Amino acid sequence: MEKVTVGINGEEKQYESGTTYKELTDEYQSQYKDDIVLVQVDERLKELSQKVKDAKELKFITSMDKAGRKAYRRSMTLMMQKAIFNLSGDDEIGVRVQHSISQGYFCRLTKGDILNEEYLAKVKAEMIRMCKEDIPIKKWNAPTEMVLDLCREWEMHDKERLFHYRRNSRVNVYEIDGYYDYYYGYMVPSTGYLKYFDLRLYEDGFVLLFPDKESKKVAEFKPSHKLFCVLDEAAHWGEMLDCGTLGAFNDAITHGRSRDIMLVHEALMEKKIGEIAEEIMENKNTKFVMIAGPSSSGKTTFSHRLSIQLIAHGIKPHPISLDDFYLDRDKCPVDENGKYDFECIEALNIELFNDVMQRLLTGEEVQMPKFNFMTGKSEKADKLQLKEDEVLVIEGIHGLNDQLSYTLPSQSKYKIYISALTQLNIDEHNSLSTTDGRLIRRIVRDARTRGVSAKQTIAMWDSVRRGEEKHIFPFQDDADVMFNSALIYELAVLKPYAEAQLFAIERDCPEYIEAKRLLKFLDYVLPLPAEGIPNNSIIREFIGGSCFPV
Template sequence: MQEYSVKVTLPDGQVMAVTASESDTLEAVADRFKDYYEDDIILGIVNGRLRELNKKIKSDCELSFVTTADRDGRRTYRRSVVLLLQRAIYDVYGSMTQLHVMHSLGEGYYCQLEKAVECADSQQEKYNEDTDQGSRENSEKSVTEHDIDRIVCSMYTFVEKDLTITKHSAKTQYAEQLFKEKGLHDKERLLHYRRSSRVNLYELDGVVDYFYGFMAPSTGMLKYFDIVPYESGFVLLFPGAHSRSVEPLVTSNKLFHTLDDSREWSKMLGIGTIGSLNDAIAAGRGQEIMLLQEALMEQKIGNLAAQIASDDKKKFVMIAGPSSSGKTSFANRLSIQLIAKGRKPHPLSLDDYYVDRELCPKHPDGSFDFECLESIDVKLFNEDMNRLLKGEAVDMPSFNFKTGKREYRGRKLTLGADDILVIEGIHGLNDRLSQLIPPEHKFKIYISALTQLNIDEHNPLSTTDERLIRRIVRDARTRGTNAMETIAMWPSVRKGERENIFPFQEQADVMFNSALVYELAVLKVYAEPLLFGIERDCPEYLEAKRLLKLLDYFLPMPADGIPNNSLLREFVGGSCFNV
């Protein structure tokens, strides 16, 4: 039997050479090193390429492992638990009840069950006549706590059995027909536009599905999950920072209902999944979808401006949201609508209230922490805002990023009866920033790209991925930053969001969803060349490859017809605003 030399890199950087036979899988090798890891090993990296643990050793190689605490490991774990959930639902209800994973919610997925009431042919006919969301809504099945107990019990039964999750390579056309017969039309339409001639299907005890990415080798390692009832469905909860304990559900009612409203937009547009978007593009409806989406967004911004303008006490509109949410374009469009409603908006960036550079707090590594609240002169901000409320003329500061100093350039401001400040900054929702400003004078808006598009029935599209792709395109165009650098800094950006933005999102008076249902079809054209520019030996290559696979599901759309005031113009260029 052939033997191979395997160099295994451990978490502490130590490299150990071992021998593996041609019959050994990565899982067998991983079992020798599991004591070196605090978390469960779920994937391998062989010569720089991600591999599932059931992959056999076929040559001398360099190997490292991915655990359930790592980014790719967490994604793999979640996909695998969704397949486990599908098998349990089949066990409890039979084939006439289907799972639909709607969207992320906290450290989990909000899900609904749908009861199939028609044969596959009549379902297909209805699918062609109506939107996929509409047909689902009509067949939605309520979920009781007793139902959830049965599902969870079934899931743990399969975990104890440690059943193999089997990977099958199938012709794309075969898989498309298979899912059509199963009534999984979102998945069928997704595969209809796949360029690859073959796809990987995964089977768990008779349940077959297609997933966007790698899977765990068996159910035995899927020990950590929970299900809690929520609204008309339930939330499937996963481990968070600690891979062996499940994060409790932190209810985000405003966020949930914002996402729910976005589903209504999708229903109006007839676009809920990548497959249905591709169908619209292929049918020549791309421009129509684009204009409808932009009209709906403008209507929502106008309604928001009317709500603000109707209250004379509101003097400070405070806008905050995570990176690449389109905050600047949104603030400009909101200002225009406020003018149309008789108000006089004045833009203000919280960056102008940075403390001088030498006073800025630092990270443990000595770098400046520009994202913490202490980097803002909170005392001066509150003093200036209260002076404005009293009708005084205030000399407004400007921060010079080159010198790291606050400057005064003679920019005087007085707030009259119709004047209103539109304030943009990451701490806008944090009451510690504006603690001395009376609440009745503040209107707080949380903005984020909360995509209403799903990959298919069982695979939600990550809102974080959409924002990352936005940022890759924008930073390459405006800052000369390549995709590798943007991907490398993204974990730090996300850390800042988790600490300074997300904890305060529910304190917003209104949440605004800046995602455009068609945008990834447009961004694809700009992002793909940037991502292909990342070399295989770069640490960011695996993430680039994953994003390229995601974009490959979309048919491209040209940017020509996008209005110049669109939020998307902030990223692809051509905006009428100074963004």
């Protein structure tokens, strides 16, 4: 019998040809606390149902690893669809996965009048039954044209539009017991892996909940109603422009509607910024406009555009960056690895910030600080005095945290949370991660303005995300308003810039897997030239050509 040789944990192991990775992982599962759901073979991800091939190094991917978590959620969503299909009978009830919320996916049924606790309990019971039966999740590689015809037959019209623009002649389709669907990414090998989930009614739909910090325990449902409303508004904007999915937006590009969509969305965004400025104007106590949001959310451009709207409403704004209140570098805290932790709030001179703001609030002329990033020391900047018809526009990751501005009266602060919450989904069952949108923005901006490669940006992205989880997201509900900076057309514009950077990542780099995933995702998007984008657009902060100093 022919043998294959695989490097595992520093030693070479041999297996009979035809052995699956599932059989191989059964040998090692006892060494891992979390379920092994995928393998990484020489910097390429493989599903457990695939056959073992010669490899220098094999790593096990569990349900707590990033790729494993995605595979678990993807597979669970397919099992949920199959459960609803099993229960629907002749009613042909479908489900749409709208967006992420808490640690789950918010979904709506195509026939919402049947949704209640009793129905959801039946869906959950059916999912539990399928899990216990351990039904194989099979992958079929089929001609794209045939899948197009099947999508038409199954009335999956979003997928039909998506595959119309697919360049590859073949596509992978997944099956559970005769139910077929396309999914963007890898799957677990069977329903027996999908033990940990819950279903909860929420608003006019329901949420499919997953594990979070513990892989074998469903996360507590802690929805942000403000965030949900912003996400729902984004979805409404997408539907209003007939661009709720990538396929629909590709249709808009090919039919010459992209220019109109661009202008309408920019107008909607400007209208929203104007409404925020009007609310600030109407509250006479507001003196500090505090803006915070995660990486690549467009905070700088938003601050400038808000300032212009404030001027138009008769208010003079003074922009303030929290970066200028950093402690001298030799006083900055260090993390567990002994490196400077510039993202923790203790890296800021909180006492100085409060002293300066209090004196400005009383009308005193104050010497402002300026942090010199070259020397790592605080220096003196211009003096500033805050008059009656003026406000400070303060931007920084800790802007919403009252620990920063603990001495300032709450009525004097107007808090804005900004993030890029995309209006698009890939199709009716594959949501588009807002985190992916921000990562693509950052890859493009870092390469253009900082000389940082896509490889470097991807390498530090997990650290950036951990900082956001700790310092930004816990305070988002404290905001007076949430602003969505995502533009419906931006992926089409960012595509050629991002692809050029991602293709430069070599196959033997640890970042190659993530680069390949992003490239596969961008392959669904038709490109759109940057000409005609207004020079005050938030997307200009990333591709260049902004009228603002960003």
